[in-house]
Amino acid sequence: MTKTVKDSGKPLKIGADLWKRWREEGDESAKRELIESYLSLVDYAAGRLAVGLPKSVAKEDLISTGILGLIDAIEKFDYERGLQFETYASWRIRGAMIDGLRQNDWVPRSVREKAKKIEEAYQVLEQRHMRSVSDQEISEYLGVNEGDFRQMLQEVAVSTITSIDEPVKDDEVESRLAYLVDEKAKNPDHKVTVFFQKETLAKAIDRLTEKERIVVSLFYYEELSLSEIAEVMNLSPSRISQLHSKAILRLRGGLNRWKEQLLSE
Structure with a gap:
């Protein structure tokens, strides 16, 4: 069983074996591969959120905090429940970006x-x-x-x-x-x-x-x-x-x- 994530129009296949290696065996290399495979979610979320923000807010800052949200999602996601990781991770990523904005008091x-x-x-x-x-x-x-x-x-x-x-x-x-x-x-x-x-x-x-x-x-x-x-x-x-x-x-x-x-x- 595989999952796909779109990155620049090219699908990336994410194998269930990666989740098993990370969640059940604690394989850090599998975790890194999962992070790299789903980075496109971070870039997409940053692009959408940046549309409504002041120019003073750099997209790179959103991406930095979004990656933390992605890592948190990967660490907490239960792949055995049959849920869509992409949906779960998207909210975690967006939430992390918003938390970062709030900490910087970006709205006067x-x-x-x-x-x-x-x-x-x-x-x-x-x-x-x-x-x-x-x-x-x-x-x-x-x-x-x-x-x-x-x-x-x-x-x-x-x-x-x-x-x-x-x-x-x-x-x-x-x-x-x-x-x-x-x-x-x-x-x-x-x-x-x-x-x-x-x-x-x-x-x-x-x-x-x-x-x-x-x-x-x-x-x-x-x-x-x-x-x-x-x-x-x-x-x-x-x-x-x-x-x-x-x-x-x-x-x-x-x-x-x-x-x-x-x-x-």
Whole structure:
């Protein structure tokens, strides 16, 4: 049985014997070969993440931290469970890159505050009206005109590019993506929590505009870059960035409502 990883268009075959040599025999040479075989995952993740980051963030820095995530994934992955290593490693790699960015405080406090205000506006207004709210309604709530609101979206774009990996609760380390991982022995409380979170997320997605849903789908499911999405939708990259920011902030507002309801029960 072999697995393949695409590297510059050429498939690399990863044999199960490598995993056995590393996991069962502790063969360091097998571990090194696994790392080298999956390095393309790191380069791919760095390329996608770099699209929404300031130019001051070097892709090489992302790759350095991403390699640490890859090594961590290889050390913790249970190949006998039949799961796709590529999917598991991709989240570990991306998570390591984001942790590195956070440690360097790459998003200015002023930008974080603006993102928080917009997120709060979506949370309050959509809870009040029980529907998707317009840019005009958000602008009025924030006390700015629509032009200023669009500028705010542009400024906070770099903070929303990683928001889906942030903790569900401020005092927890488990991210929203952690609920997508296939883990053993889920307890009933966990299953109920995940069920309601998925239901809440589905409702929040329903409130996205058509263009916002398309952007989210193309970016997170089809894995297109923002510039590629701009070409597909025949819009400017800055407009795609704004749509992405609005979609993520709207989703975060919905999940925050879910969190507050859960904590109040």
